[in-house]
Amino acid sequence: MAAETESTQGFGRVSRIRGVVFRYVLLVATLSALVSLGVLLTNVTFDAIRPFSADPGWYATYLVAFLVPSVLAGLYARNQDALAVGVEGLFVPIAGLFGAGTLFLLFEAIAFHVWFAWAAGIAVLAAVYFGCVRSGLNLRARTIAVLVAGWIALFGVPVPGLAEVPVVEILALGIPEYIQFHVTPIPNRYLTYLLTLALPAAVYVGRRVGRIEQNRRSGVLAGGLVVAAALSVVFQVMPPGTILILVLTVAVPTIYYVVMTIRHRPDVRVGLVFPAVIVGGALVGHQLTGMFGVQGPTAWLDMAFLTSAPTGVPETTGLHPALVGSLLLMVVVIASAFPLGVGAAVYLEEYAPDTWYTRFIQLNISNLAGVPSVVYGLLGLGLFIDLGGLNGQTVTIAGVTITLSGLPTGSLLAGGLAISLLILPIVIISSQEAIRSVPDSLRQASFGMGATQWQTVRNVVLPRAIPGVLTGTILAVGRAVGETAPLIMVLAADFKASPPTSLFDKTSALPLQVYNWAFLPDEAFRHGVLAAGVVTMVVVLLSINSIAIVVRNKYETE
Numbered sequence: 001m002a003a004e005t006e007s008t009q010g011f012g013r014v015s016r017i018r019g020v021v022f023r024y025v026l027l028v029a030t031l032s033a034l035v036s037l038g039v040l041l042t043n044v045t046f047d048a049i050r051p052f053s054a055d056p057g058w059y060a061t062y063l064v065a066f067l068v069p070s071v072l073a074g075l076y077a078r079n080q081d082a083l084a085v086g087v088e089g090l091f092v093p094i095a096g097l098f099g100a101g102t103l104f105l106l107f108e109a110i111a112f113h114v115w116f117a118w119a120a121g122i123a124v125l126a127a128v129y130f131g132c133v134r135s136g137l138n139l140r141a142r143t144i145a146v147l148v149a150g151w152i153a154l155f156g157v158p159v160p161g162l163a164e165v166p167v168v169e170i171l172a173l174g175i176p177e178y179i180q181f182h183v184t185p186i187p188n189r190y191l192t193y194l195l196t197l198a199l200p201a202a203v204y205v206g207r208r209v210g211r212i213e214q215n216r217r218s219g220v221l222a223g224g225l226v227v228a229a230a231l232s233v234v235f236q237v238m239p240p241g242t243i244l245i246l247v248l249t250v251a252v253p254t255i256y257y258v259v260m261t262i263r264h265r266p267d268v269r270v271g272l273v274f275p276a277v278i279v280g281g282a283l284v285g286h287q288l289t290g291m292f293g294v295q296g297p298t299a300w301l302d303m304a305f306l307t308s309a310p311t312g313v314p315e316t317t318g319l320h321p322a323l324v325g326s327l328l329l330m331v332v333v334i335a336s337a338f339p340l341g342v343g344a345a346v347y348l349e350e351y352a353p354d355t356w357y358t359r360f361i362q363l364n365i366s367n368l369a370g371v372p373s374v375v376y377g378l379l380g381l382g383l384f385i386d387l388g389g390l391n392g393q394t395v396t397i398a399g400v401t402i403t404l405s406g407l408p409t410g411s412l413l414a415g416g417l418a419i420s421l422l423i424l425p426i427v428i429i430s431s432q433e434a435i436r437s438v439p440d441s442l443r444q445a446s447f448g449m450g451a452t453q454w455q456t457v458r459n460v461v462l463p464r465a466i467p468g469v470l471t472g473t474i475l476a477v478g479r480a481v482g483e484t485a486p487l488i489m490v491l492a493a494d495f496k497a498s499p500p501t502s503l504f505d506k507t508s509a510l511p512l513q514v515y516n517w518a519f520l521p522d523e524a525f526r527h528g529v530l531a532a533g534v535v536t537m538v539v540v541l542l543s544i545n546s547i548a549i550v551v552r553n554k555y556e557t558e
Contacts, residue, residue: 041538047300047531054297061288066281073277076270085261086274092257093279095550096250098543101306103245105324108499112192117179119196124153124175139454190233190240198230201248205256212260226252301532309498310513314524319533322513323540324499325412326481329509330544332416333423333480334473340420341427342469348428349435350457369425377489380418385409385490410491410506418490419483423476430472434465470552474545481541484511510537 074083107115128149132142156174170178202223210219229251233243262269289296300314308318352358387406407414438461446456487509500507514533517525 044531044534047527048535049297049299049301050528051297053299055295057292057294058289058296061292061294062281062285065285065288066278069277069281070274073274076273082268082271083274084271085265085268086271089254089257089261089272090275090278093250093254093275095546096246096253098546100245100249102327102543103249104242105320105327105499107193107241107245108324111501112189113180114176116192116196117176118154119192120179121154121175125150128153190244193241193244194230197248198227198244201252202226202230205252209256212264222256299532300528301535305532306536310516314522314529317525317529319510319513319536321499322508322510322533323536325507326510326537326540328412328500328507329416329419330477330481332413332503333419334477336417337420337424337427337476338473341424342431344428345431345435345469346457346462349432350453350461365425365428369429372485373422373483374485374489376422377418377486379421380414380486380490383421384414384417408504408506411504412500412507413503415487415491415507415509418486419480422483422486423480426476426479427472430475431465431469434468434472435461437468438464467552470548474548474552477544477548478541481544482511482537484515487512488515510540 074086125146129142129146132145137145152171153175156170156172156177173182205226206219206223208219209222210216213219226248229247230244233240233247258272261272288294304316305318306323307320308316309320310322311317348358348362385406385408407417442460442464443456446460451459491507491509491512510533514530514537517530517533520526
């Protein structure tokens with residue numbers, strides 16, 4: 001009893017005042033950070049948009065046509081769930097516009113015949129995979145068949161003299177190279193997008209609708225409507241390829257969301273009035289301002305700024321090459337860092353024994369996550385470009401002399417791999433935490449039912465760890481978008497007049513372009529143009545993160 005009293009007295013006196021003070025100190029610190037960030041972003045946005053340069057009549061027009069009806073629609077759908085449905089419905093076309101803009105930039109950087117050639121190779125690979133699934137092959141046989149067929153379809157068989165045989169030259173070259181250099185004529189831009197975008201979208205929508213409606217006829221009808229919408233754009237005045245992308249990224253998802261909400265959520269479908277009023281009001285306001293000749297804001301950030309190359313004149317400069325370069329860099333980064341990081345995390349958590357060697361690897365991964373980014377720039381420069389000092393050296397293997405050559409300086413592939421090294425430790429650590437959070441009882445239950453280690457990892461561990469893995473990937477990609485030091489080392493901070501067209505072309509990036517504008521003597525560059533570049537970079541970051549968040553929420557729901 002005496003020991004219990006002594007232990008209780010040693011715990012100390014409980015004070016509610018200290019707890020309340022500590023809570024409010026944390027609240028003040030959080031609000032201060034949020035307010036500071038909001039003030040900074042507001043200031044930058046004002047410099048980029050210049051809202052006070054518009055005529056007062058422009059604001060009055062949009063107040064009557066857009067703002068007032070939107071507020072009334074929000075009050076009409078006062079139900080919280082209905083309003084949430086309306087907000088979701090509003091973000092569907094907005095996300096589609098971002099997706100369409102991304103596709104436009106990619107298709108401008110990638111020639112349509114190159115896109116068609118690689119799409120044809122990937123289609124053959126997908127056909128082989130589904131054929132193996134339908135035939136009932138086991139996992140090992142299916143994996144071997146897909147890897148062998150994929151390598152042959154995409155890269156060919158490097159057998160000397162095989163490319164000279166007319167019948168089998170496609171096997172030696174691979175489908176992409178064979179189509180690019182040996183098949184004429186290549187389908188035009190519209191047919192390329194129709195075959196590589198519209199048909200897969202129709203199959204996806206059809207399968208999804210058929211699964212939700214539990215009716216195969218409904219799925220076939222939905223897929224047929226997507227194909228019909230894609231074919232109908234031929235009769236438009238604008239280029240059919242442009243309209244086709246807008247239909248697939250904006251119209252089809254919006255119609256799908258509206259129809260599914262009306263059919264399956266009748267209690268909250270009134271919330272669809274909210275996005276309809278907002279979109280309609282914006283269109284009406286645009287028509288009225290054009291009709292009356294009311295001048296809007298003379299913003300630095302406009303469509304010309306996004307589609308123009310950098311120049312020495314603030315009014316005509318743009319960041320189109322840097323924007324395309326950043327998007328392609330992120331594609332390289334995600335394609336290289338994500339599978340490698342998740343694979344390393346799976347091995348360390350599920351397969352690697354607890355030895356001094358694995359603990360040493362884990363310690364180094366944790367330390368690498370805190371290394372300054374400029375070190376990774378130097379590492380990428382020495383590893384991918386200089387090959388550790390072996391660039392230009394000759395090696396003789398079996399009588400064949402090979403000259404070692406690193407990646408070209410400033411190339412897209414070198415920059416993407418350098419940033420991949422930067423975020424790889426973050427992806428590995430976050431993936432390990434997500435895998436570690438899966439209850440061990442689920443693994444034991446899977447083993448108890450006779451599942452193998454790989455089956456347990458694939459069917460039990462990874463599906464439950466994917467939300468956490470994607471959360472870590474979001475943070476890593478967010479850091480990669482704004483990194484400048486590795487790009488200065490690998491890409492060199494200079495202007496690029498055109499976007500890259502291959503992995504080995506020189507490229508620029510948004511951080512480098514903003515960095516250049518910050519040191520130009522003209523004040524318009526250092527304020528208005530610089531602010532427009534920063535806003536664009538933030539929007540690109542939010543767009544990439546939004547895609548990852550949507551995928552993460554989908555896995556969390558399932």
